Amino acid sequence: MNFPRYVVAGGVSLALHAAFMLVANQSTALAMPAGNQSTSVAINFVAAPQPVPQQAKERVVEKTVPDKTTPQAAPEPAPQSPAKVVKHTAVPKAIPKATPKVTPKRVKPTPSKPTADTVAKSTDPIATPAPKPEPVKPKPAANPVEPVAASKPAPIVSSQGANATPMMVDRPSFVSRPVRPSYPRLAQKRGIEGVATYEVWLDEHGRQIKQILISSSGTAMLDQSALDAIKQWKFSPHIINGEALAHRVQIPVRFRLDG
Structure with missing residues (x-):
């Protein structure tokens, strides 16, 4: 049961x-008292x-x-089997054996056989720089030729040109009055004096070809002042027997302080 x-x-x-x-x-009671008009409700x-x-x-x-059927007996619980006790046995640790050290053997390199390319490269000639040629020393002449003394030039005519040495004329002639050279102020302050002589080459038309300083005044500023003045001079042609000739003249320019 x-x-x-x-x-x-x-x-x-x-x-x-x-x-x-x-x-x-x-129950709910509602009381109504007699002889009283007022009503009250109680709940x-x-x-x-x-x-x-x-x-x-x-x-x-x-x-x-009521249950007519007979009650079923509850199933009895199955007996539990006792738990098995498992014993853990300690496993001894394996002791590692000492391994002997192995020393690597040295392998001798075997010489490789020369290939055809290496043989060809080794047999190629190596370019070496060519030796520099030694300069050839000129041999002295057996019989040196002595220079011949130049003879005095003859009078030059106009057909010889401007490069030849023209004839010398003592007195120059001018187309216009020559410009007077300026005396440098510095030379005046210092009291410098002197004479500068120039040789002027002229063609057949009287035009100046070049100016050569024959004798210096001793001061460059005086020589330059004389040259600047000579370049402005205009000479007349030198005529002989109706023919104009190239010539040259020497002109001294004197610088002197008065007083």
Whole structure:
């Protein structure tokens, strides 16, 4: 028999009967006293019974109905087999054996056989710089030729040209009055004096070809001042027997302070 099941069903039925009795005993009293026109209403509030859950009712019905069938015996639990105790045996650690050190043997390199390319490269001639040729020393002449003394030039005519040495003329002739040389102020302050002599080469038309300093005044500033003045002079052609000839003249330019 399932004794706990019947105890629960009996407890539930008692609770339901007590609830129905409380509801039946509830009453509302309305008192109307005689001889008084005023009315009063008294209301007694009673707590409402708690609703029984649906599942509890179903359980009560199931428990109140007698079970005609014989109750089945609950299966007995199967006996549990005792747990096996496994003993762990300590496994001895393997001691590593000392391995002998192996020294690598030195392998002698075998000389490789020369290939055709290496043989060809080794047999190629190596370019060496060619030796520089030694300069050839000129041999001295057996019989040195002595220079011949130049003879005095003959009078030059106009057909010889400007490169030949023209004839010397003692007195020059001018187309216009010559420009007077300027005396440098620095030479005047220092009291420098002197005479600069130039030789002027002229063509057949009287035009100047070149100026040569024959004798210096001793000061460059005086020589330059004389040359600047001579370059501005205009000479007339030198005519002999109706023919104009190239000639040269020497002109002394004197610088002197008066007083």
